[in-house]
Amino acid sequence: MPLAGARRLSQPGRCIDRVLDARSKPAMTDVRPAIQTIETGGGVLKLAPELPLRLESGGRLIGVEVSYKTYGRLNEDRSNAILICHALTGDQHVASPHPQSGKPGWWTQVVGPGRPIDLNRYFVICANVLGGCMGSTGPSSHDPVTGRVYGLNFPVITIGDMVRAQAELLSALGIETLFAVVGGSMGGMQVLQWASDYPERMFSAVCIASAARHSAQNIAFHEVGRQAIMADPEWRGGDYLRLAVRPEKGLAVARMAAHITYLSEPALQRKFGRELQRDGLSWGFDADFQVESYLRHQGSSFVDRFDANAYLYITRAMDYFDLALRHGGVLARAFARAREVRFCVLSFTSDWLYPTTESRHVVRALNAAGARTSFLEIESDRGHDAFLLDEPVMHGALQGFMDSAADARGLRP
Amino acid sequence: MIREDFREIARLVRPGARVLDVGCGEGELLDLLRREKDVDARGLEISSDGVGACLARGLSVMQGDADSDLGEFPSEAFDYAILSQTLQAVRQPRKVLSDLMRLAERAIVSFPNFGHWRVRASLLAHGRMPLTRALPQPWWATINIHLCTLRDFTELCADLDLRIEAAVALSERTAPREIDPTRALDNLRTETALLLLSRTHHVAPAAPAAAGLFD
Numbered sequence: 001m002p003l004a005g006a007r008r009l010s011q012p013g014r015c016i017d018r019v020l021d022a023r024s025k026p027a028m029t030d031v032r033p034a035i036q037t038i039e040t041g042g043g044v045l046k047l048a049p050e051l052p053l054r055l056e057s058g059g060r061l062i063g064v065e066v067s068y069k070t071y072g073r074l075n076e077d078r079s080n081a082i083l084i085c086h087a088l089t090g091d092q093h094v095a096s097p098h099p100q101s102g103k104p105g106w107w108t109q110v111v112g113p114g115r116p117i118d119l120n121r122y123f124v125i126c127a128n129v130l131g132g133c134m135g136s137t138g139p140s141s142h143d144p145v146t147g148r149v150y151g152l153n154f155p156v157i158t159i160g161d162m163v164r165a166q167a168e169l170l171s172a173l174g175i176e177t178l179f180a181v182v183g184g185s186m187g188g189m190q191v192l193q194w195a196s197d198y199p200e201r202m203f204s205a206v207c208i209a210s211a212a213r214h215s216a217q218n219i220a221f222h223e224v225g226r227q228a229i230m231a232d233p234e235w236r237g238g239d240y241l242r243l244a245v246r247p248e249k250g251l252a253v254a255r256m257a258a259h260i261t262y263l264s265e266p267a268l269q270r271k272f273g274r275e276l277q278r279d280g281l282s283w284g285f286d287a288d289f290q291v292e293s294y295l296r297h298q299g300s301s302f303v304d305r306f307d308a309n310a311y312l313y314i315t316r317a318m319d320y321f322d323l324a325l326r327h328g329g330v331l332a333r334a335f336a337r338a339r340e341v342r343f344c345v346l347s348f349t350s351d352w353l354y355p356t357t358e359s360r361h362v363v364r365a366l367n368a369a370g371a372r373t374s375f376l377e378i379e380s381d382r383g384h385d386a387f388l389l390d391e392p393v394m395h396g397a398l399q400g401f402m403d404s405a406a407d408a409r410g411l412r413p
Numbered sequence: 414m415i416r417e418d419f420r421e422i423a424r425l426v427r428p429g430a431r432v433l434d435v436g437c438g439e440g441e442l443l444d445l446l447r448r449e450k451d452v453d454a455r456g457l458e459i460s461s462d463g464v465g466a467c468l469a470r471g472l473s474v475m476q477g478d479a480d481s482d483l484g485e486f487p488s489e490a491f492d493y494a495i496l497s498q499t500l501q502a503v504r505q506p507r508k509v510l511s512d513l514m515r516l517a518e519r520a521i522v523s524f525p526n527f528g529h530w531r532v533r534a535s536l537l538a539h540g541r542m543p544l545t546r547a548l549p550q551p552w553w554a555t556i557n558i559h560l561c562t563l564r565d566f567t568e569l570c571a572d573l574d575l576r577i578e579a580a581v582a583l584s585e586r587t588a589p590r591e592i593d594p595t596r597a598l599d600n601l602r603t604e605t606a607l608l609l610l611s612r613t614h615h616v617a618p619a620a621p622a623a624a625g626l627f628d
Binding site for chain 2: 399404
């Protein structure tokens with residue numbers, strides 16, 4: 001995979017990773033290897049200082065870095081590239097182990113050899129979003145002008161800014177047109193932004209459990225999370241990194257509150273009910289119930305891998321997201337140039353964070369714009385997080401959509 | 414094997430047209446129309462299995478309900494809207510029919526004719542809800558809630574100012590034949606009716622179902 005424009009990449013490192021091929025199940029008679037070798041790569045795009053990133057707020061960011069991973073092989077026509085956009089607390093490690101936690105990639109159910117996003121057929125790129133904390137420029141990065149950590153001096157960024165940074169990365173990789181842009185939740189917002197800003201650079205789009213604008217309820221939950229972080233004395237007005245402390249308690253509470261919104265009442269009930277951690281009540285405020293212990297664990301493991309200020313900035317970007325706003329409040333106009341893009345929009349019945357009504361709103365606008373649109377509401381009681389889980393109907397729909405789009409694009413199976 | 418009514422529908426559709434199949438099931442008809450008539454094929458289907466099967470065929474299909482979700486399509490977005498064996502199963506057939514005529518220039522509608530002689534004979538002879546080839550299920554199991562006769566339907570068309578451009582009688586045993594849907598004899602002899610409808614007037618610019626479409 002020769003990379004044009006690779007001179008702008010600081011470390012276009014490539015390696016051969018062993019990606020688990022979950023199709024292969026161990027069996028007595030089965031001699032196929034359970035591990036399949038998939039070429040992976042990645043690195044950090046450094047935008048030259050004379051090429052600042054324009055921001056929607058009117059500001060500019062100098063020396064932006066975008067950290068990314070790639071999976072599979074780019075074909076000769078450069079026509080099989082898929083950009084995967086990650087969610088709020090996701091990262092670029094979509095199909096390979098997380099470097100810190102060692103956990104498998106966050107979407108190995110969907111991305112892998114023989115999976116709906118088949119790494120034997122497609123070349124996948126996933127980049128850490130602008131404002132993030134996994135190698136791309138964000139509030140924990142150093143301001144090249146002052147040499148100090150940005151902290152709250154980092155400008156407020158938007159979903160549109162994240163997408164512009166991704167577009168710069170793809171240009172640097174020499175990929176003019178994407179076969180698909182795919183994402184769930186905040187990733188889905190980026191997909192819609194792509195369709196609005198760069199429709200001519202994409203053949204198809206998959207938007208899962210997402211919305212074209214953030215609802216009042218979603219803004220409200222994000223505000224709870226941000227207030228929890230800012231109420232932590234160790235946050236120090238956002239200056240904690242310079243003072244070598246961390247607002248871990250605040251960030252953990254933010255994660256705990258958010259995590260509830262990713263699930264559903266039946267899912268929580270099924271998983272935990274009123275089960276206790278040990279025999280009898282403590283008659284105090286220890287984690288008596290299993291659900292409490294689970295949430296505490298979610299909070300404390302989150303702070304190991306996420307930056308509090310990044311959480312503030314990314315949630316803000318999601319709150320500011322309203323794709324129709326720049327188009328006179330008419331969402332269909334945001335997709336006016338996306339008539340030729342094939343869309344697949346998916347939602348889940350029990351997702352109360354990004355309910356089906358939000359997806360239908362998107363679908364109606366896509367239809368009004370005349371785009372080829374497929375829409376499916378998937379029956380699941382696992383809430384918003386269903387898109388990250390083993391959901392056979394979603395996988396079947398994705399498989400069908402991706403396969404037929406790839407055939408239409410003339411990609412070799 | 415291709416269903417006889419699909420063949421007839423394919424015969425009525427102009428090549429290259431924009432087609433919406435309401436209640437498209439697993440997309441067999443859309444697939445046929447795309448293959449043989451090179452149409453821009455879209456569908457609406459209520460079951461997720463059906464939508465999944467359509468996606469696998471590479472069709473653009475939305476999950477939705479004819480009764481409530483036709484408003485998601487813009488006015489005059491299609492040349493043809495197809496409602497095959499579905500009208501009698503919707504909650505508001507009159508509204509669905511006018512929705513179809515809002516979003517398409519022509520509609521192709523098929524339904525089992527309750528005026529068919531077998532239906533009449535069965536009801537007359539046994540005094541019970543008829544069980545026929547076209548209506549094979551008992552009253553408590555059928556999805557059909559708004560059965561009508563060919564004559565009822567032509568009256569509704571007149572009421573909605575719709576022109577019947579073509580009408581065909583379908584039957585499992587015999588070849589499709591053209592009929593005059595206003596004739597009493599054809600009402601008696603038609604087992605399943607397939608009609609091509611068009612508007613006699615242009616769609617009002619502010620059709621109620623289209624309101625809020627761009628919000």
